[in-house]
Amino acid sequence: MEQFTVKNLTKQFNKTSGIDKINFSFNLTDIVGFVGANGAGKTTTIKAIFNELKTSAGEVTVNGEPFKIYNKDNKIGFLPDSTNLPQDIKVKEYLELVGILAKINSKELKERIMLLLDMFDLTDSKNKLIRELSAGMQKRAAIAGVMIFKPKFIFMDEPTANLDVEARIEILNIIKSLNQKGIGFFITTHIIDELEKIINKLIIIEAGTIVYETDFNHKKDNIMEIYQKYVGGWKERKNLGTKLDSFFAE
Numbered sequence: 001m002e003q004f005t006v007k008n009l010t011k012q013f014n015k016t017s018g019i020d021k022i023n024f025s026f027n028l029t030d031i032v033g034f035v036g037a038n039g040a041g042k043t044t045t046i047k048a049i050f051n052e053l054k055t056s057a058g059e060v061t062v063n064g065e066p067f068k069i070y071n072k073d074n075k076i077g078f079l080p081d082s083t084n085l086p087q088d089i090k091v092k093e094y095l096e097l098v099g100i101l102a103k104i105n106s107k108e109l110k111e112r113i114m115l116l117l118d119m120f121d122l123t124d125s126k127n128k129l130i131r132e133l134s135a136g137m138q139k140r141a142a143i144a145g146v147m148i149f150k151p152k153f154i155f156m157d158e159p160t161a162n163l164d165v166e167a168r169i170e171i172l173n174i175i176k177s178l179n180q181k182g183i184g185f186f187i188t189t190h191i192i193d194e195l196e197k198i199i200n201k202l203i204i205i206e207a208g209t210i211v212y213e214t215d216f217n218h219k220k221d222n223i224m225e226i227y228q229k230y231v232g233g234w235k236e237r238k239n240l241g242t243k244l245d246s247f248f249a250e
């Protein structure tokens with residue numbers, strides 16, 4: 001089983017923000033839920049892993065070897081936010097562009113694009129500009145893009161943000177189906193309930209520190225309960241009932 005490990009990863013923006021000596025690990029076949037409130041450090045962690053931010057300390061390894069982005073052998077991808085997709089090119093052209101960057105030969109690329117367009121219901125929209133697609137379709141185009149190089153693991157930062165209920169369900173179903181074929185995921189979110197059915201590992205980050213990291217079994221575990229137990233801010237509101245009593249008292 002291949003292991004992805006983050007050790008002592010640190011990125012300080014100033015004394016009180018950033019991430020501080022973060023440690024966690026998971027298997028590349030896992031669906032990991034990386035949960036935390038706004039500003040907890042989720043995006044910073046992903047950016048630090050992918051070298052988009054210069055870290056002050058820490059190491060990221062795959063099976064003990066330093067993690068290299070777009071390494072031919074480790075094939076670990078990152079799903080860009082839809083707002084980062086080029087807006088003024090056609091869906092088909094976007095997939096061609098990604099394939100060319102991934103150095104896939106043109107015959108093979110043509111084949112993969114055709115299959116991916118079909119897989120993600122984009123065949124009829126292949127000549128539309130990315131900007132003309134709905135948010136859900138843009139997300140599917142982004143997933144098709146990252147699938148071009150047949151990844152074995154995909155990092156996703158808030159993949160369901162800005163999507164309506166239907167598109168959300170669709171994306172979660174796609175994640176589930178891809179996982180059944182062995183593709184693992186690291187998914188950041190602050191919408192905890194929607195992850196419950198699909199993750200098998202839960203990591204909670206609060207104020208730049210990991211406060212919880214354990215395997216997750218949706219048949220017996222409840223994210224909301226775990227979150228309330230381990231995330232500090234909730235404790236302050238434990239007396240809410242008593243406070244409400246005095247607020248409404250005549």
Ligand SMILES: Nc1ncnc2c1ncn2[C@@H]1O[C@H](COP(=O)(O)OP(=O)(O)OP(=O)(O)O)[C@@H](O)[C@H]1O
Pocket residue numbers: 013014016017018036037038039040041042043044045190
């Ligand atoms: N470039 C930056 N300069 C200074 N502070 C930053 C920078 N980027 C993030 N921060 C701070 O670091 C902390 C973690 O931010 P981060 O964006 O990682 O949180 P997040 O968990 O992804 O939140 P959200 O759910 O809102 O996206 C926050 O306090 C944020 O204000």
